[in-house]
Amino acid sequence: MSLSDIFDPNGIAVIGASATPGKLGNDTMSNVEASDTEVYPVNPSSSGTVFGYEFVDSVGETDADLALCCVPSHLQPDVLEECGEAGVGAAVIFAGGFAEMGGEGKELQDEIAAIADEYDITVLGPNTAGYAIPNEDLYGSFVPRIREVESGNVGLVTQSAGVGITMSFQLAREGYGISSMVGLGNRVNTEFADVIPVLDDDPQTDAIIMHVEGTEDVTDLLEACRNAETPIAAFKVGEHDIGDLTRAHTAAPAQDNTIYEDGFDRPGLAAVSSTTELIDAGRVLADTPTPDGPNVGIVTAQAGPGIIVTDYLKGTGATVPELTSETHDRLDDILQGITYAENPVDTGRPMPEFGDAIDAVARDDNVDIVIVYEIYEDSLGYPVDELEELSADVDKPLLFTVAGPDHALEDERRQMEDIGIPTFDTPERGAQAVATLIESISGEE
Amino acid sequence: MSLSDIFDPNGIAVIGASATPGKLGNDTMSNVEASDTEVYPVNPSSSGTVFGYEFVDSVGETDADLALCCVPSHLQPDVLEECGEAGVGAAVIFAGGFAEMGGEGKELQDEIAAIADEYDITVLGPNTAGYAIPNEDLYGSFVPRIREVESGNVGLVTQSAGVGITMSFQLAREGYGISSMVGLGNRVNTEFADVIPVLDDDPQTDAIIMHVEGTEDVTDLLEACRNAETPIAAFKVGEHDIGDLTRAHTAAPAQDNTIYEDGFDRPGLAAVSSTTELIDAGRVLADTPTPDGPNVGIVTAQAGPGIIVTDYLKGTGATVPELTSETHDRLDDILQGITYAENPVDTGRPMPEFGDAIDAVARDDNVDIVIVYEIYEDSLGYPVDELEELSADVDKPLLFTVAGPDHALEDERRQMEDIGIPTFDTPERGAQAVATLIESISGEE
The missing domain is CATH 3.40.50.261 (Succinyl-CoA synthetase domains)
Structure with a gap:
């Protein structure tokens, strides 16, 4: 399993693509058509073209190695299975309605995880607005106008894609850009610990900023931070008791915040407490030398x-x-x-x-x-x-x-x-x- | 003594006016020429015109009731005396070098205070960048481009004019305006307690925001706040030990911050802790009804x-x-x-x-x-x-x-x-x- 099909795909299938403006599958097409990569709008109920690309009936007819899945949660297991059969290496699942809902949603997410495991598919999400790499004109997201976000040297990995989007647009408004923005959502098999090393190795990324609600994978997260050579700033939400909210959002576990506070208190990493501080942290860590001291x-x-x-x-x-x-x-x-x-x-x-x-x-x-x-x-x-x-x-x-x-x-x-x-x-x-x-x-x- | 000659002058003398761009007396002229009021550039060493107004040799030759004093501190006593003889009711003194310097500066300020008292002159400053009332096109300030600050419904009274200018421009950048901005500086005889009632009575002002470094006049300040019907937000600088700085800036006395914290903890007043919070406080207090509770x-x-x-x-x-x-x-x-x-x-x-x-x-x-x-x-x-x-x-x-x-x-x-x-x-x-x-x-x- 690797993130290379997400960061550097050779063909992109948009499953549930639509020619109707305002639909998720249309917004996604409007973003992904910026890419140099071949794009395949997949929808058995549609024909003709969308953004100049011809609809196909199934992902099996494409050479895609990345699928952007614009279908509702209950269709997702079948879609992911088809992706697996078609040899797709990575899928971004936008839909919510999985582990964050508990009960049947949790079961559905387990099903997804098993399929991903069986076919060795790297899944970003579910329950994410996706990702963006402006420098590559690559926008695996349904968020309208995400293409207006500019290229820069700060990499974002955010548990909430909504927070990543918010910060990316704020940076754009203030005249700055990003190297990548990756919204993790429910983290079925793509975690902070998977994305941090990729951003660390990325020559476009001079600082990494993280938004964290909580993850079972905290040990790996902290180890990935320790191993990174790129400076990192982190905003851990949850100073107060909001465990019910974060669980209902990205299925974040109930945890004591001090695990993060202690883990983040080390050289190479700065903890901050707002989105504005986080983007400013990214800019200052990316653009200035490491100081010799606190004077x-x-x-x-x-x-x-x-x-x-x-x-x-x-x-x-x-x-x-x-x-x-x-x-x-x-x-x-x-x-x-x-x-x-x-x-x-x-x-x-x-x-x-x-x-x-x-x-x-x-x-x-x-x-x-x-x-x-x-x-x-x-x-x-x-x-x-x-x-x-x-x-x-x-x-x-x-x-x-x-x-x-x-x-x-x-x-x-x-x-x-x-x-x-x-x-x-x-x-x-x-x-x-x-x-x-x-x-x-x-x-x- | 009243602030009416500052807020509603019938004639403005710019003492030390200059035709040389970049000079304080020129920047001041460039702002004040926006006014409907008659403007008199005063400078015995200059002749001809500046911004279309003819130079005069002394304030005695004018019908001004407001003087904007662009001369260095050591000339200020003579200038203020001339203002008094000429019947000027108010003077804005831009120069620093008074009480904030201690020693001779303090003596110079005492001299100013005595002259102001003798002639009943309302003095704004010394050591201030002045004031601005965009709605009246009245900019009693040397700050270049202060005329770009827009008209709005938030009134600012700031101990540091620099902080008032900073917030006024930040509001402008974000698309908002001000009703008035008054920078107090060293407060020779114009204090928070004098300005607050004026802003409270001003129909253009729906909220008042204050930046406070510290004042001997704290009892009067708190009483003026209590008596105001307009909601107020205050940013008291000095959470940490910076007494030496505020003394050296606007001759603020060394005081325990709790005097202010306790005084500001009452209905009608909100304390905040940054300039951004302060302008946002002004906007939300000006534009929304008073809430019934904290829910x-x-x-x-x-x-x-x-x-x-x-x-x-x-x-x-x-x-x-x-x-x-x-x-x-x-x-x-x-x-x-x-x-x-x-x-x-x-x-x-x-x-x-x-x-x-x-x-x-x-x-x-x-x-x-x-x-x-x-x-x-x-x-x-x-x-x-x-x-x-x-x-x-x-x-x-x-x-x-x-x-x-x-x-x-x-x-x-x-x-x-x-x-x-x-x-x-x-x-x-x-x-x-x-x-x-x-x-x-x-x-x-």
Whole structure:
């Protein structure tokens, strides 16, 4: 059993394909037709074409090695059996109505599992909205417009595909992309522990972010995390008692959350507690070097937001160290006694020397990570040239928190992203991203 | 002393006005020229015009009742004295270098205070980026492009003008506006307690949001909050030890944070802990009716994000009650046994009956507040018609958390806002807004 037929299929059968807009089997066709791979719409009740592909009566008539199953749950055993007979290696089962329902649903899922086992079929789902690999134009999902999600370097593996979709669209809205998004659903035979190594090996994926409701497979999950070389951030839902909900959703077992909290508390892995923190964690872990320690240098052009950043960081594993006397001397020269030249360094307003002030703090031996806050002003812009030189010289994470008239600052924001300086909106998102970096180097090996 | 010359001036002098782009006195002119009021650029070293207004040598030559002071701190006493002689009633002092610096700065501020007292001048600042009233095209600020901030129904009063600017631009970026933004800075004689009643009386302002670093005037601040009929949300910075920073910023005194925590724990006021929560608090308090209680009905089209919302709410003052048997019967009819019809109600996917499911939950007697989560699908859209009818009938806060392809959902999102249903991105922002509503009815009178 392998995930290669999911990540790199040679032919895709859409079982239950439909020519009627709004139907699951039509939405799926509208996504999958983007692929370079041959697509086979399978539906014995349909004829003619859909998105230019001719309907066929059964999967047995195709050369597909991947099946996207758009049929209701009670038809699924027969469909999977046909897939097995036809030599299909992987199936994505969208339908719900399996283990998450208990009783007959559980029996149905056991039946699926047995068929998958008999024919050696890798099953994603059931009860999933599927997956997306924008870089390959591969969208094994029924979610309308999922093709608008852009290509990037963060890989998502989410127990709820709905959460994966939500985060993928949020990243797109904010101008960022994903390498892959894999929604696991009920995990009949594809688990976190199966997907993590694939993302870890993927050259497009520079960080992995996980949404976890709970899995019997927690030991394997944690081992897969330990073995991964790619940094990982995890959002384990269930701080409070919601076991009845997660069971009814993706058949997640009732578990003590501390299993995850303890397991995630190790270098290479950061635990976060919201979807926004999770996507920001993905971006900062993907784009910046691993920090040497928890010492944060803060440079701000406006005191108020800088104080919010500092206050937030003081409640995390961050340290806000004293700067060296060399840095103080440099800052005194640059800022000429202006405002607050301790850490945080507050220049009081944007100024032409702002880039030099960042440079001084970033080169300080006491500083492992730098976070900058500046409201954009057209006449000065952001110190992109200074930052480019600095980031070529200094192997430390540099983060830039932006504010101001959105359209005006867009170009320079993009330029900073391009040189490996992730940018964030709002003081708290910047501070949380710093806290994530520090968490990713903390804990027991 | 009154704020009327700030909120409704008859003539504005820009002292230290400049024709050189990028200069504080030029940026200020570029903002203030939007006003219908007569503007007087004052600068004895300049001649000709700037933005079509002729330079004058001194404020004494003008009919201004408001002065925007763009001069360095050491010139400020003379300038303020001239303002007093000229009968100016209010001055905004942008420069820093006063009480926040201690020592001579403190003496300089005392001098300012004495002059203001002698001539009965209302001073905003010093050490502020000023204020903005988009609805009046009045921008008493040097911040470039502040005119891009849109008109809305949330009033901001912030100790740090930088934080006020940050939030105003964030609201604009997300498609929302402000009624006023007032940055207090060092509060020489204009305090929270002076601004809150003005915003409370303002028919444009439906909610007030405050950013507080700390003030000697805390008793008056809390009394002004108690007396206000407009709902208020407050973000008190300083959960951790940052007293040295806030003192160095806006000369905030060292204080125990519990004074504020206790004071803010009353009906009509909600305390939050980030800028994003604060703007969302403003929007939800401005746009929805006061809830009768803390009982939240949750309706979701995708289980995973709905579970995140529920998990978050369980850590707040919210209750997630059982639905009545009548509601269960209605939901059984609507959803035909689909997925999870308890609270949260999970329809498993968007469907034509989604609006009916929301309607059933919103009309439940056990429910005081409704939050909805739905990833947008073009073929179904959002249930705007059903929500319009519902919100006309049912006087409860309805919140809609959206996700999906951003551009596609924009129109319907705007339609929901127009009928008094605030919309939010991400599960946690929706859940936090619900928590804010509940906090706004909690605590001792």
